[in-house]
Amino acid sequence: MPGRRSIYVVSDSTGETGAKVVQAALLQFRHEQVSLRILSNLRDADSIREVVDQAAGEGALVVYTLVRSEQRDAIADRAAEYGVQAVDLMGALMARIGLWLGEAPISTPGILHRMDEDYFRRIEAVEFTFKNDDGQQPKNFRNADIVIVGVSRTSKTPVSSFLAQKGYRVANYPLVPGVKPPKELDEIDAKRVFALMIAPHVLLEVRKARLRHMGVTGESEYADIRQITRELQEAREYFRQHPDWTVLDVTQRAIEETAAQILHVYTQRFGAPVI
Secondary structure, three states, rough: OOOEEEEEEEEEOOOOHHHHHHHHHHHOOOOOEEEEEEOOOOOOOOOHHHHHHHHHHHHOOOEEEEEOHHHHHHHHHHHHHOOOEEEEOOOOHHHHHHHHHHOOOOOOOHHHHHHHHHHHHHHHHHHHHHHHHHHHOHHHHEEEEEEEEOOOOOOHHHHHHHHHOOOEEEEEEOOOOOOOOOOHHOOOOOOEEEEEEEOHHHHHHHHHHHHHHHHOOOOOOOOOHHHHHHHHHHHHHHOOOOOOOOEEEOOOOOOOHHOOOOOOOHHHHOOOOOO
């Protein structure tokens, strides 16, 4: 039985991309005797040549994902000199795409890994926001990037979801008549809290539409202009008790507009967006 053989995966970033491609290809072979060795963050010619020297000593195959042409040339030249079999996974594809687009690649190592980080950050933000919708877990307010407060049907949930898709962890809390807001709202950074207000007549129509959608008929305090006016007055008074909260009027505003306004204020306070 032949001895174990090695494939070197050489990368100027994490090496994950090359490793996944090699592993996918190995599924087509009986490769019990093949091992992968991932060599990541190699960005100078001397280190690359040393890797090829080691591969030559083991009779290993070298697979590389290097975005800079000088690095690819260094590994190709050394491999040819030492008789090492080497496969360039990135160069040919970038060259073909460059010809097709009519432009040169930016050749930035690690850019795919950063894209992956952004993707997973968004996923985590969406999960956080879903779990903290409608004040489900006030204890998590302190872990949110943004906290949104307002009476029912002021677009708290859709705005939160929109922001989550941008990578922000958002919690929202609905103000309910007769229910004291949780103490956690008083304990978090006030500059992260956005309070939503809306004109009574607009909220009335929104709530009526909601009740029709739910199949509810007849009179309801939920869609009574007097009750709505009281709720908004109480909300306004509650917001006055928190002068550092940002109060936004969402009357006739699209979800995207409200989210954009929140992001504008947030970015001014805390710097560049998280993505």
